[in-house]
Amino acid sequence: MENWQIVWEARDSLISGLFTTIEIFLIGSVLAFLLGCLVVYLLEQAGPWLRRALRVAIDLMRTLPFLIFAYLLYYGLPSLGVRLDAWTAGLIALVIYHGAYFAEMLRGARLVMPAGGVEAARACGFHGFTLFRRILLPQLLIRVRPLIGNQLIYCLKDTAFLTIITVNELTAAANSIQAIYFIPMEAFVAVIGLYWMVSIVIELLVKWAGRFGRKRGFDHV
Amino acid sequence: MNSQTWLLLLEGAWTTVWISAVSIAIGVVLGLGIALVRMLRIPFVDQLLVLYVSIARATPLVTLVLFIFLVAPTFGIVMNRNLAAILALTLNTAAFNAEIWRGAFLSFSKEQREAAMACGMTPWLCFRRIMLPQMITVSLPGLVNEMSFLIKGSPAIAVIGIVDLTRVTNRISAVTYEPLPPILAAALLYMVVIYALIQLQALAEWRAHRLAV
Numbered sequence: 001m002e003n004w005q006i007v008w009e010a011r012d013s014l015i016s017g018l019f020t021t022i023e024i025f026l027i028g029s030v031l032a033f034l035l036g037c038l039v040v041y042l043l044e045q046a047g048p049w050l051r052r053a054l055r056v057a058i059d060l061m062r063t064l065p066f067l068i069f070a071y072l073l074y075y076g077l078p079s080l081g082v083r084l085d086a087w088t089a090g091l092i093a094l095v096i097y098h099g100a101y102f103a104e105m106l107r108g109a110r111l112v113m114p115a116g117g118v119e120a121a122r123a124c125g126f127h128g129f130t131l132f133r134r135i136l137l138p139q140l141l142i143r144v145r146p147l148i149g150n151q152l153i154y155c156l157k158d159t160a161f162l163t164i165i166t167v168n169e170l171t172a173a174a175n176s177i178q179a180i181y182f183i184p185m186e187a188f189v190a191v192i193g194l195y196w197m198v199s200i201v202i203e204l205l206v207k208w209a210g211r212f213g214r215k216r217g218f219d220h221v
Numbered sequence: 222m223n224s225q226t227w228l229l230l231l232e233g234a235w236t237t238v239w240i241s242a243v244s245i246a247i248g249v250v251l252g253l254g255i256a257l258v259r260m261l262r263i264p265f266v267d268q269l270l271v272l273y274v275s276i277a278r279a280t281p282l283v284t285l286v287l288f289i290f291l292v293a294p295t296f297g298i299v300m301n302r303n304l305a306a307i308l309a310l311t312l313n314t315a316a317f318n319a320e321i322w323r324g325a326f327l328s329f330s331k332e333q334r335e336a337a338m339a340c341g342m343t344p345w346l347c348f349r350r351i352m353l354p355q356m357i358t359v360s361l362p363g364l365v366n367e368m369s370f371l372i373k374g375s376p377a378i379a380v381i382g383i384v385d386l387t388r389v390t391n392r393i394s395a396v397t398y399e400p401l402p403p404i405l406a407a408a409l410l411y412m413v414v415i416y417a418l419i420q421l422q423a424l425a426e427w428r429a430h431r432l433a434v
Contacts, residue, residue, distance in 0.1 A: 064412065065411055067387050068411060075390075075404060160281030200275075
């Protein structure tokens with residue numbers, strides 16, 4: 001019981017760790033999602049060369065572990081003269097890595113979409129970015145919604161890797177508390193509980209978005 | 222990058238591969254076990270397993286590895302690094318595999334089971350001869366996908382000091398002061414491993430498809 005009191009007294013570092021994790025996760029996943037949308041838009045519009053390059057880039061990301069990519073940005077880039085601090089390197093890694101996953105999800109949904117809708121939109125005078133934003137993207141989002149929750153949880157879990165490149169996030173906070181007070185059990189149970197709570201909130205939000213979508217009749221388009 | 226460096230990298234790759242392989246092997250079987258126990262709907266045990274799957278799904282591997290490695294000694298359990306790593310990876314992957322197996326189990330047709338019973342098979346024989354082979358073909362794509370996620374998550378074991386394919390790049394650059402080449406080489410090796418896994422999946426799916434038709 002005394003140990004839990006110590007965790008409670010060290011709550012400031014846990015809270016700041018949680019804050020860093022949520023901050024990186026929120027900024028990272030939103031930007032990654034936008035990047036994914038952009039990549040799919042480019043795949044739609046660009047010429048064959050750029051398209052092939054993008055496909056290769058997506059597949060590259062999907063066969064790499066997240067940590068090695070973060071290593072590449074944090075330890076590798078300085079030898080090319082680009083020096084990033086751990087937080088920025090971690091965020092950029094998260095955005096590019098998960099952007100590729102979002103792009104792949106949306107691309108998969110685009111492939112199975114019937115061609116008629118786009119042709120009809122073209123006939124109505126939609127083209128370029130307007131066509132993408134008003135016609136394609138909403139339909140793609142509806143199709144990938146069940147996968148987005150999963151991807152967001154992977155994104156949250158990947159933020160923990162950033163503790164290895166010295167970002168002071170939630171896992172790092174737990175590690176420093178247990179190193180100071182020798183209470184690994186309590187520190188990590190608290191942190192795992194916090195991760196669990198965040199992931200439950202994510203799932204509830206995704207479920208809520210689904211219900212909202214159903215109410216607006218999105219599921220039968 | 223000389224041959225010595227490549228040797229170190231390959232050693233790291235071997236550590237990653239064998240620890241992942243052991244965890245995958247145990248995780249797939251354990252996942253099946255969890256799925257079967259959940260199918261029995263034993264009160265309390267069922268809720269406990271739901272809780273386990275939910276928590277394991279949300280816990281980052283880094284956190285889990287640290288947790289197991291640091292908490293075991295407080296209970297007086299002597300745990301070496303490799304064991305802690307395998308335990309963490311297994312606990313994580315088993316939760317995902319259990320869900321995949323459960324999906325295959327739930328979608329199994331009732332008629333086939335009834336037909337097997339009508340032919341006089343015992344439930345165990347029916348499970349072994351009729352259900353399991355079909356469940357394997359159905360859940361194989363999901364299982365292989367989870368395997369590649371496990372390999373992608375395996376650098377987490379570096380946090381407790383195991384020199385895996387990711388951590389070995391630190392060691393090399395500590396000597397050569399050139400971090401970029403070893404990291405790129407490690408990335409290449411990861412790509413080879415995961416690409417091999419995907420190819421294996423394609424092969425397995427092709428064979429499963431031939432069996433099914």
